[in-house]
Amino acid sequence: MAVYTDVSAEELTAFLADYDVGELLAYKGIAEGVENSNFLVHTSRGNFILTLYEKRVAAADVPFFLALMEHLAGRGITCPQPVKNRAGAMLGTIAGRPAAIVTFLDGLWIRRPGPMHCAAVGEALAKLHRAGADFTLRRANALSVEGWRPLYAGAADRANRVQPGLCDLIERELSLFEQDWPRTLPQGVIHADLFPDNVFFLGTELSGLIDFYFACTDTLAYDVAICLNAWCFEPDHAYNVTKGRALLSSYARTRALSPAEWDALPLLARGAAMRFLLTRLVDWLNVPPGALVRPKDPHEYFRKLRFHQAVGSVRDYGVDAAVPA
Amino acid sequence: MAVYTDVSAEELTAFLADYDVGELLAYKGIAEGVENSNFLVHTSRGNFILTLYEKRVAAADVPFFLALMEHLAGRGITCPQPVKNRAGAMLGTIAGRPAAIVTFLDGLWIRRPGPMHCAAVGEALAKLHRAGADFTLRRANALSVEGWRPLYAGAADRANRVQPGLCDLIERELSLFEQDWPRTLPQGVIHADLFPDNVFFLGTELSGLIDFYFACTDTLAYDVAICLNAWCFEPDHAYNVTKGRALLSSYARTRALSPAEWDALPLLARGAAMRFLLTRLVDWLNVPPGALVRPKDPHEYFRKLRFHQAVGSVRDYGVDAAVPA
Numbered sequence: 001m002a003v004y005t006d007v008s009a010e011e012l013t014a015f016l017a018d019y020d021v022g023e024l025l026a027y028k029g030i031a032e033g034v035e036n037s038n039f040l041v042h043t044s045r046g047n048f049i050l051t052l053y054e055k056r057v058a059a060a061d062v063p064f065f066l067a068l069m070e071h072l073a074g075r076g077i078t079c080p081q082p083v084k085n086r087a088g089a090m091l092g093t094i095a096g097r098p099a100a101i102v103t104f105l106d107g108l109w110i111r112r113p114g115p116m117h118c119a120a121v122g123e124a125l126a127k128l129h130r131a132g133a134d135f136t137l138r139r140a141n142a143l144s145v146e147g148w149r150p151l152y153a154g155a156a157d158r159a160n161r162v163q164p165g166l167c168d169l170i171e172r173e174l175s176l177f178e179q180d181w182p183r184t185l186p187q188g189v190i191h192a193d194l195f196p197d198n199v200f201f202l203g204t205e206l207s208g209l210i211d212f213y214f215a216c217t218d219t220l221a222y223d224v225a226i227c228l229n230a231w232c233f234e235p236d237h238a239y240n241v242t243k244g245r246a247l248l249s250s251y252a253r254t255r256a257l258s259p260a261e262w263d264a265l266p267l268l269a270r271g272a273a274m275r276f277l278l279t280r281l282v283d284w285l286n287v288p289p290g291a292l293v294r295p296k297d298p299h300e301y302f303r304k305l306r307f308h309q310a311v312g313s314v315r316d317y318g319v320d321a322a323v324p325a
Numbered sequence: 326m327a328v329y330t331d332v333s334a335e336e337l338t339a340f341l342a343d344y345d346v347g348e349l350l351a352y353k354g355i356a357e358g359v360e361n362s363n364f365l366v367h368t369s370r371g372n373f374i375l376t377l378y379e380k381r382v383a384a385a386d387v388p389f390f391l392a393l394m395e396h397l398a399g400r401g402i403t404c405p406q407p408v409k410n411r412a413g414a415m416l417g418t419i420a421g422r423p424a425a426i427v428t429f430l431d432g433l434w435i436r437r438p439g440p441m442h443c444a445a446v447g448e449a450l451a452k453l454h455r456a457g458a459d460f461t462l463r464r465a466n467a468l469s470v471e472g473w474r475p476l477y478a479g480a481a482d483r484a485n486r487v488q489p490g491l492c493d494l495i496e497r498e499l500s501l502f503e504q505d506w507p508r509t510l511p512q513g514v515i516h517a518d519l520f521p522d523n524v525f526f527l528g529t530e531l532s533g534l535i536d537f538y539f540a541c542t543d544t545l546a547y548d549v550a551i552c553l554n555a556w557c558f559e560p561d562h563a564y565n566v567t568k569g570r571a572l573l574s575s576y577a578r579t580r581a582l583s584p585a586e587w588d589a590l591p592l593l594a595r596g597a598a599m600r601f602l603l604t605r606l607v608d609w610l611n612v613p614p615g616a617l618v619r620p621k622d623p624h625e626y627f628r629k630l631r632f633h634q635a636v637g638s639v640r641d642y643g644v645d646a647a648v649p650a
Contacts, residue, residue, distance in 0.1 A: 010435075030353040030355055030365070031354035106351045202350065
């Protein structure tokens with residue numbers, strides 16, 4: 001939640017001269033995103049978002065993200081749409097950083113989603129997966145099972161401080177995932193971070209999806225498993241079967257899941273819980289003293305991981321795989 | 326540069342139901358202001374700013390600030406205008422904080438102002454002083470000469486670490502100000518913080534003034550002295566006589582300064598440099614380790630103070646008091 005790079009009015013005016021976005025009227029740094037610097041830019045044509053890609057986002061990946069947003073927007077997914085400059089490029093440079101202008105999406109994110117919101121996100125995710133089917137660029141998921149052990153290495157010596165016994169639990173789980181992770185399920189473009197703050201609603205309608213900066217090529221059902229973790233647990237970390245049923249059945253109505261995908265869902269959901277447990281653990285243990293960005297509590301995903309460990313089949317998530325809708 | 330208080334879509338929707346500002350479409354926390362939390366709010370009527378007043382701004386002062394903005398806007402000063410709710414109140418409550426909605430001002434602030442900008446700000450300041458003449462509320466300036474010694478007490482033991490000899494310098498200056506500070510010059514509403522980031526331009530036109538949260542009742546010429554410090558020095562801290570002449574003569578054309586005000590200007594400018602030296606010194610010495618908000622360097626105002634110490638008369642600022650225009 002910060003703006004890492006200052007942009008002067010003079011620099012922004014010069015940058016926008018290459019774009020057909022109207023006259024610059026105002027801009028404000030916005031307290032959003034932990035990876036990039038974002039500015040809301042108001043012009044005579046309306047609102048836009050200017051994103052400066054900071055070091056944590058590999059510059060080599062930015063063209064993938066921008067091309068994906070353009071591809072999805074062209075197929076009816078409401079997401080930020082990169083604005084091309086007069087030379088036809090989506091990526092420019094400002095203040096020494098790679099930067100892009102994207103359209104501003106109206107909408108509000110829901111702090112306490114209900115089953116209706118879960119159904120809407122299930123449908124939107126399935127539409128995203130279908131719309132991404134003919135996207136030709138590829139990007140490996142650095143935060144999938146092969147990435148977890150190197151990630152964990154940065155926290156292994158202190159993990160038991162966070163939760164007694166956490167080291168043993170993680171070691172056992174990593175071995176399990178490395179052995180049993182499903183590798184032959186349908187793959188494609190996944191969002192990989194479709195948490196409530198990345199899904200906008202206007203009234204009861206889902207109005208758009210944002211933040212494609214974890215998007216990659218991976219198992220589609222793993223994206224469903226991430227959403228199950230992100231949307232279907234209560235603030236006390238209890239699984240809500242009504243929300244789970246709403247999300248999964250809504251997804252399956254728009255993109256059918258194969259029997260193999262349904263069968264793999266408990267392990268994928270368990271893995272998704274591990275992925276967020278690990279990144280939160282590393283952030284939690286490496287926060288600079290006095291920092292204004294407060295890391296998220298890893299315990300939440302420890303609790304979710306324990307839940308998925310006890311799941312026998314997708315029935316425990318609220319759906320009958322034989323009759324998913 | 327932060328958002329201190331989170332506001333949910335549900336809270337904001339409920340809050341806005343009391344206002345006639347259209348339908349809420351989107352909102353973003355903005356990385357601006359060190360005293361309050363600010364959100365850019367986009368509705369079907371356009372853009373607005375929502376400000377939550379945090380602890381550092383005394384809740385008792387907020388009605389003064391809001392009434393002042395309304396008063397000035399009603400007299401042709403382009404500044405944020407508080408929006409009244411259906412009950413006619415400008416101040417509401419959200420997330421447990423006093424809060425207000427104000428109109429959004431287009432405009433850009435200039436990082437490297439030239440003489441033309443200095444002339445524009447001089448004229449705008451004089452218009453503000455004239456527009457405030459019939460404003461009936463009063464607010465004492467906690468950061469005027471009586472406040473400097475208590476403020477300095479929080480830094481006195483460590484001031485020499487910042488600059489050898491700084492303690493002696495400040496002590497001598499404080500004694501001088503306490504004895505000679507002019508107390509009979511014309512008073513009224515002053516902005517008290519009219520730095521470049523609080524003045525918007527669109528093209529070459531000054532388009533608005535913002536951030537009235539230091540505004541108070543004090544010596545009008547002291548506000549001129551603050552602007553002289555804020556606008557008329559180069560990045561290397563050298564005084565620019567062309568900018569000073571532009572600012573002062575432009576001010577004087579719109580609101581004539583009396584001979585006593587011209588005579589007092591060097592001491593007022595020296596005091597204004599002390600005021601910003603002291604607040605920066607205190608912030609510099611009390612920054613929490615690892616904080617993301619980087620305090621501003623107090624040396625800049627030490628250098629400016631030394632300049633004003635050497636000033637003999639307003640001629641050194643670039644104007645002839647006898648023929649100010």
